[in-house]
Amino acid sequence: MLKQPIAVWATAIAAVFAFMGIGLVDPILPAIAKNLQASPSEVSLLFTSYFLVTAVAMLFTGWVSSRIGGKKTLLIGLVLIVVFATLSGFSGSVGQLVGFRAGWGLGNALFVATALAVIVGVASGGTATAIILYEAALGLGISLGPLLGALLGGWQWRAPFFGTATAMAIAFIACMALLPKMTPPAVKTRLRDPLLALGHKGLRFTAGSALFYNFGFFTILAFTPFVLGMDAYGIGTVFFGWGVCLAITSVFVAPVLQRMFGTTRVIVATLIALGLVLLGLGFAAGHSIPLVVTLVVISGALLGINNTLFTELAMGVSDAPRPVASAGYNFVRWLGGALAPFIAAQLGEHFGEQVPFFAAALAIVIGIVVVLLGRKHLAVAASDH
Template identity: 70%
Template sequence: MGHDQHGAGDTVATLERETTSLLHQPKTLWATALASVFAFMGIGLVDPILPAIATNLRASQAEVSLLFTSYFLITALAMLITGVISSRIGGKKTLLIGLALIVVFASLSGLSNGVAQLVGFRAGWGLGNALFVATALAVIVGVASGGSGVAIVLYEAALGLGISLGPLVGALLGGWQWRAPFFGTAVLMAAAFIALVVLLPKLPAPDTRTRLRDPLIALGHGGLRTTAIAAFFYNFGFFTVLAYVPFILGMTAYGIGAVFFGWGVLLAVCSVFLAPVLQNRFGTSTVLVGSLVGLAVALGLLAVFAVGVVPAVVVLTILSGALLGVNNTLFTELAMEVSDSPRPVASAAYNGVRWLGGALAPFVATTLAEQFGPRVPFLSAGVLVLVSAAVVLGGRRLLNGHEPEHV
C-alpha cells in the first residue's frame, strides 16, 4: 500500500514538474509554436466552406474532398525529402521556405476559378506544409527545456489550437466570401514568416546529412513501423469526421465552424492535459487501444444518426475531439521515442505513412457516401480504426519498451 502511495506521489510530482516546465520555454520555441498554430489552421480552414466551394465551383462532394487529398498526398510524399533539405540548409531556412510556399499557394487558391485549379494549388500548399511541419517538430524538440515529452505536448497543443481555430477563422471569413479564408491564411503565414525571421536564431545544420532513403530505412524498426501503420488506419477515422461531417450537417459556414471549433478545443485540451495523465496511469499502448476502440464506437453511433438526427451528429462530432486529442499525442510521442532513429528522420518516416491515410480518407468517405449513402463512410472508418487498435495490440511487445513507469 505504501508502495502504491509512493508511486502515486511520484506520478503527481512528475506531472507538476512537466506543467511547470511547459510554461518556462525560450522565445524561439514560442515563435515556432505560434507559426505552427497558423500552419495547422490550414487543415481545418476549408472545413466550413466545403459545401460553399461545391456550390460555387459546381463540384461534387468527392471532387471537393480532393482539396484534402492533394494537400495530404503531397505532404506525405514531401515528408521523405524534408530531412534531406533541412539537414543541408538548416532548420530556419527550411521553415521559412515552407512558410513562403504556403503564402504563395494559399493566395493562388483564393484566386481559383475551378475545382481542378484549387486542388492543384492545395497540392503546392501541402509541399510548404510538409517542409514547415516536419521541421517545426524537430526544432521544438531541439530547443525545448524539460525534455522531449514536454516539447511533444507543446507541439500537439499547437496542432490542437490550430485545428480548432482553423474552422472558426474559415467560418468567419467564409461566411462572408468563400475565397476569403485562403487570403486570410496567406496573411497569417506571412506574419509567421516575419516572426521567425526576427525571433528564430540561425539553427546549425545537423552533423550528419539525412539521405533520401533514411526514412524508409527507419521504418525497418518494428516499433516505428507499427506506430506508422496504426496511425495510417487511425487517420481514416480522423479525416472522415473532419472532411465528411460538414456535408451532412446541413448548416451555414458559421454553424459548421462553430461545431468544429468545439471539436478542436476538446482535441487541444485533451491532447495537452488528458493524454499525459492517462499515459502515466495506464501506459501508452493500453490507453491508445482504449481510445481507438472508443473512436470506433463514436463512428458507429455517427452512422446510426447520420440521417436526419443533426443534434446527435453535432454532439458526437464534438466529443470525438477528446478521443482524437489523446490519440494524436500518444501516436506522436511513440513515433519520436520508440526507435533509435534521429527524431527528424523518425518524424519524416511516421508522417509520410500516416498522412497517406489523411490523403485517402476524405475521397474514400465522400465517394462511399455518393455510392452507398451517408452511413457507410462512418461504418467503414470505424472498421479501419478497429484495425488500427488491432495493430497496436498486435505490436504491443514492440511498443512496450517506450512505456513510462505507471502505477
C-alpha cells in the same frame, strides 16, 4: 512547460497558423461545391491533394533541413504556404484549387516536419514537454481553423484563403526575426533514411496503426460537413468545439492517462471509443443532426489524446534520430489523411451518407489490431508493463 526560449514560442505560434490550414476549408466545403459546381468527392480532393503531397514530401524534408538548416527550411515552407494559399483564393475551378492545395501541402510538410524537430531540439523540459507544446499548437490551430474559415467564409468563400496567407506572412516575419541561426547538422540525412527507419518494427507498427487512425480522423473532418446541412457559421462552430476538445485533451488529459495506465493501453482504449463514436455517427447521419454534432465534439476529445500519444510513441520507439523517425512516421500516417476524404465522399455518393462512418469504424478496428499485434515492440518505449 511555460519557461521556454523565445524561439520555441515563435515556432509554436507559426505552427498554430500552419495547422489552421487543415480545418480552414471545412466550413466552406459546401460553399466551394456550390460556387465551383463540384461534387462532394471532387471537393474532397482539396484534402486528398494536400495530405498526399504532405505525406510524400515528408520523405525529403530531413534531407533538405540537414543541408540548409532548420530555420531556412521553415521559412521556405512558410513562403510556399503564403504563395499557394493566395493562389487558392484566386482559383476559377475546383481543379485549380486542388492543384494549389497540393502546393500548399508541400509548404506544410517542409514547415511542420521541421517545426517539430526545432521545438524538440530547443525546448527546455525534455522531449515529452516539447511534444505537448507541439500538440498544443496543433490542437489550437485545428480548432481555430474552422472558426476562421467560418467567420471569413460566411462572407465570401475565397476570403479564408487570403486570411491564411496573411497569417502565414506574419508567421514568416516572426520566425525570420526571432529564430536563431541554425547550422546544418554534421551528419546529413539521406533520402532513404525515413524509409529505412520504418524497418524498425516498433516504428512500423506505430505508423501502421496511425494510418488507420488518421483514416477515421479525417473521415470525420472532411465528410461530416456534408452531413450537417449547415451554413459556414454552423459548421465552423461545430468544428471549433471539436478542436477545443482536441486541444484540451492533447495537452492536459493525455499525459495524465499515460502516467496512470501506460501509452499503448490508453491508445487501444481511445481507439475503441473512437470506433464506437464512428458507429454512432453512421447511425445518426441523416436522422439526428444534434446527435451528429454531439458525437463530433466527443470525437475531438478522443483524437486529442491519441494525437499526443502516437506522436510521442513515434519519436521514442526506435533508435533512429527524431527528425528521421518523425519523417517516416508522418509519411505513413498522412497517407490515411489523404485517402479518407476521397474514399468517404465516394462511399457517401454511391451508398449513402451512413456508409463512410461505418468504413471509418472498420479502419479503426484494423488500427487496434495493428497495435495489439505490435504491443511487445511498443511496450519498451511506452514503459508499459
